[in-house]
Amino acid sequence: MAPTLDPMVGRYLRLEIDGVDHRIYFEEAGPKEGGGIPLVCLHTAGADNRQYRHLLADPEITSRFRVLAFDMPWHGKSTPPDGWEKTEYRLTTASYTAAIRAFCRAMELDKPVVMGCSIGGRIVLNLAIAHAAEFRALIALEAADFQQPWYDTAWLHRPDVHGGEVCAALVSGLIAPQSPPVNRHETLWMYMQGGPGVFKGDLYFYRVDGDLREKVKSIDTKVCPLYLLTGEYDFSCTAEDTLRTAVQIPGVEVQIMKHVGHFPMSEHPAKFREYILPVLQKIS
Amino acid sequence: MSPADRFARLPDLLSCDADLQRRGRWVTVDCRVDVGEQPFFLGLENGALAAFERGTRLMRSSAFTIRADEEAWAQHWQAMPAPGWHDLFALTKRGAASMEGDFRPLLQHLQFFKDLLALPRRLAMES
Numbered sequence: 372m373a374p375t376l377d378p379m380v381g382r383y384l385r386l387e388i389d390g391v392d393h394r395i396y397f398e399e400a401g402p403k404e405g406g407g408i409p410l411v412c413l414h415t416a417g418a419d420n421r422q423y424r425h426l427l428a429d430p431e432i433t434s435r436f437r438v439l440a441f442d443m444p445w446h447g448k449s450t451p452p453d454g455w456e457k458t459e460y461r462l463t464t465a466s467y468t469a470a471i472r473a474f475c476r477a478m479e480l481d482k483p484v485v486m487g488c489s490i491g492g493r494i495v496l497n498l499a500i501a502h503a504a505e506f507r508a509l510i511a512l513e514a515a516d517f518q519q520p521w522y523d524t525a526w527l528h529r530p531d532v533h534g535g536e537v538c539a540a541l542v543s544g545l546i547a548p549q550s551p552p553v554n555r556h557e558t559l560w561m562y563m564q565g566g567p568g569v570f571k572g573d574l575y576f577y578r579v580d581g582d583l584r585e586k587v588k589s590i591d592t593k594v595c596p597l598y599l600l601t602g603e604y605d606f607s608c609t610a611e612d613t614l615r616t617a618v619q620i621p622g623v624e625v626q627i628m629k630h631v632g633h634f635p636m637s638e639h640p641a642k643f644r645e646y647i648l649p650v651l652q653k654i655s
Numbered sequence: 656m657s658p659a660d661r662f663a664r665l666p667d668l669l670s671c672d673a674d675l676q677r678r679g680r681w682v683t684v685d686c687r688v689d690v691g692e693q694p695f696f697l698g699l700e701n702g703a704l705a706a707f708e709r710g711t712r713l714m715r716s717s718a719f720t721i722r723a724d725e726e727a728w729a730q731h732w733q734a735m736p737a738p739g740w741h742d743l744f745a746l747t748k749r750g751a752a753s754m755e756g757d758f759r760p761l762l763q764h765l766q767f768f769k770d771l772l773a774l775p776r777r778l779a780m781e782s
Contacts, residue, residue: 541765604738
């Protein structure tokens with residue numbers, strides 16, 4: 372009997388980000404030649420590209436899009452840069468933007484679509500602000516120009532609290548109660564596997580460095596279309612946060628997703644599909 | 656049934672949940688939960704409720720206290736809670752609940768406590 376294989380393929384990419392050598396893991400599926408539109412997917416803070424495994428295995432999407440999902444440096448199977456043990460990981464607007472642009476450049480992607488969730492959604496807004504002409508379209512999931520913090524990140528990395536378990540327990544409430552239990556717990560498993568201090572380091576970007584209030588007003592959707600989609604059960608980036616952001620951006624398309632939380636692509640892939648397919652249809 | 660009356664069923668609800676007790680096997684702590692004006696004192700030992708007392712207890716110490724008004728608990732314990740009422744931190748973020756005291760045992764066993772405090776939701780599912 373033939374083996375049952377998922378369609379995506381994983382590889383490691385060697386590249387420089389801001390002059391530092393990196394080895395980045397990514398998975399892809401879909402046509403490289405013949406008109407496949409590159410669609411780069413950005414995972415949430417403290418997680419990895421497995422969040423997009425359902426999208427990578429969806430023939431209705433991969434028939435038209437070359438879907439690529441990479442693990443950010445320090446995340447998943449992407450190793451931290453040499454000498455990581457002497458530094459404290461902190462993601463910034465500049466370093467995150469540099470990593471995405473370096474990946475797209477190294478993979479020789481021609482005007483890709485970028486879709487990111489949570490911190491990935493926030494950085495997509497920054498791409499729209501600063502680098503819109505490089506992209507065919509931008510999709511920000513669970514994104515806003517700013518969100519009110521709801522816990523102290525100091526609890527995420529200390530020896531007397533299990534980092535993986537506390538990260539998962541905190542974000543568990545961001546998953547909608549309607550999400551299938553299997554998908555809920557798979558989403559949480561990824562959080563339990565993050566490296567020490569990585570989720571906390573990602574949130575430095577989210578809470579301290581990545582405040583885009585006022586800046587989003589400069590987004591020109593005529594240069595690059597922008598789509599915002601947020602789950603109604605996301606109390607980290609609330610529907611109100613996203614709608615407040617959207618009214619500042621002429622031409623943006625915004626949708627609030629029913630029965631979905633902060634991790635649409637992994638917590639409820641079937642429901643997310645109902646919302647993302649029409650968006651991808653417009654883009655293609 | 657009032658929210659406090661529903662929370663008073665917690666010992667039965669926990670004793671029927673072998674999985675939650677298994678996950679809480681390292682939890683030994685005294686804590687307090689206020690449902691509106693009603694305080695409850697929980698004495699947890701290895702994930703089981705060794706003590707559970709309702710009402711004011713003078714000078715009773717507890718590691719941490721979780722408080723919410725009656726409406727917040729009633730919404731939280733709906734069979735399918737509405738957005739913004741479905742998680743302990745959703746309640747604190749909207750100002751409908753608060754936490755104080757020593758956060759260490761709470762954060763060390765956060766999923767256990769979130770699931771413990773959501774147990775009365777099962778009463779809504781049964782009815």
